[in-house]
Amino acid sequence: MSAFFNSVFTSVSSAASALLTPEFWAVQWPLWKMSILTCASILVFRICYRSFILKLTTHLKERYHYDYIDSFAKAFNHPIQAFLWILAFYSFIVLSPLSPFSQHPAFDKILRSSLIICLIGGVYNLCDAGHGLIMQLLKRSNQHIDETIGELISALAHMLCIMLGVVMVAKEWDYDITAFIASLGIGAMAIAFAAKDSLANVFGSIIIITERPFVVGDWISANNVEGIVEKVSFRSTCIRTFYQELVYVPNNLLSNTSIINYTQRQKYRIQFLLGVTYSTTREQLQNVCQQIRQLCEQMDDIYNEGFDVNFFEFGDSSLNIRIVCYAKVPENTQNYALKNSMYHKIRERFNLEVMRILEENGVSCAFPSRSIYFETPIPEAVKEK
Incomplete structure (x- = not known):
């Protein structure tokens, strides 16, 4: 570091001695003119940037509702203006006849470091306001979450910006960042072990x-x-x-x-076993199954495909008919209570129609029952009692 300052001091001393001679100004005037014009052009562009480009982004936001353009413009406004000042000064020195300054390698490093700092500063500002920007992105992706998540994401982004900026600037100045990166790795491992559950x-x-x-x-x-x-x-x-x-x-x-x-269900399933008495004839059972199939095809609240109605099994105390169909619940609402209410109303109408079919065919629903047979006849005295 001391060698760098010594070289800079030597360059300043030689340049100052050269500036004191009139011949230097007379001979080198074209170079001075070029450096001054370039510096002035950059400063004029900076004024145009503040006057027109920022107003253009505001106009686009108000007319087309491009909130992202306005957020990016505000985040990078001050870094861009600061970099234009640095670029104007750099152009003035490099294009001027001050060869000790213009040829010094530190100037290129200063310019590149300034560009890195301004870019990182813009990203940092974007993350700072980025709380609102991050929440907008999450809401547009249908993620309505707590604002603390946006704040934590913004804080993590700030830390990453600072670490990235330090590493990139140190690399420009030829500093060894291996130890710094290793220390970050060790610290991250310690934090990970200490807060494993979190x-x-x-x-x-x-x-x-x-x-x-x-x-x-x-x-x-x-x-x-x-x-x-x-x-x-x-x-x-x-x-x-x-x-x-x-x-x-x-x-x-x-x-x-x-x-x-359950909210993402596309269809609401209706499934149950309908048990009828063993006194039901084969013709009655066929008619009941056929009419329930027609009900599933014709009822407006039931999907006319994917249903299944069949005589399923001989139960312990009933002949079981297996019924499977799907209710039509509107998908344009996310209110689970409203969907459930409509589903239960559709199921009620379907059950009433099934009861009507049973009544028209003279079929009764079965209930659990058990018959007991005695091998030894019961005495008449016991029967009388």
């Missing part, structure tokens, strides 16, 4: 966010808990059960268990 929940939440097995408002069943998802955080998922209890399930468990999402 990190498992964090990775579980990332899996939930990326794969989206459910969103806030869905009716799910997982880990012996069934209810409505109210909130998803980095540690746990809050589920409101149908008994109005709040259950916080760690995301690590949710990412490693089966999840049933």
Whole structure:
């Protein structure tokens, strides 16, 4: 470092002695002119950038609702203006006849380091406001999650920006960053061992966010808990059960268990065994099965495909008819309560129609019964009693 400052001091001294001679200014005027014009052009471009480009982004946002353009413009506004100042000064020195300065390798490193710092600064500002930008991205991907997740993502992005900027600038100045990277690795391992369970929940939440097995408002069943998802955080998922209890399930468990999402059902299944008495004749049983099939084909609230109606088995006390069909529940609503209410109404109408078919054919539903036979005749006295 001392050698660098000594070389800079020597260059400044030689340049100052050269500047004091009138011949230097007279002979080198074309180079001075070029450096001044280039510097002025860059500064004029900076003024045009502030006056027109920023107003253009605001106009695009208001007219086409491009929120992302406005967010990027605000994040990179100050870094770009600062880099234009540095570029103007660099052009003035490099194109001027100050050869000790222009030929010094430190100037190229300064320019590249400034560019890196300005780019990292723009990304840092984007992550800073990025809380809002990240939440917009998550909402547009149908992930209505707690704002604390956006804040944590923003904080992690800030840390990554700072570390990346330090590493890149150090590399430009030929500093050995191997020890720094190794220390980061050792520190990360220590943190990972100390907070193993917490990190498992964090990775579980990332899996939930990326794969989206459910969103806030869905009716799910997982880990012996069934209810409505109210909130998803980095540690746990809050589920409101149908008994109005709040259950916080760690995301690590949710990412490693089966999840049933009832809200995403495309069809609502109706399935049951219809038991009729053994006194039912074969013709009556055939007529009942055929009319129930026609009901599934003609009823507006039932899908006319995928149904199954058959005489299934001889039960202990009934002849069992297996009925399987699917109810038409509108898919344009995400309200689970409304869907369930409509499903139960459709099932009620279907059951009433099945009862009507049984009544028209003179068939009765069976109930569990048992007949007892005595091998020894019962005495008359016992019968009288």
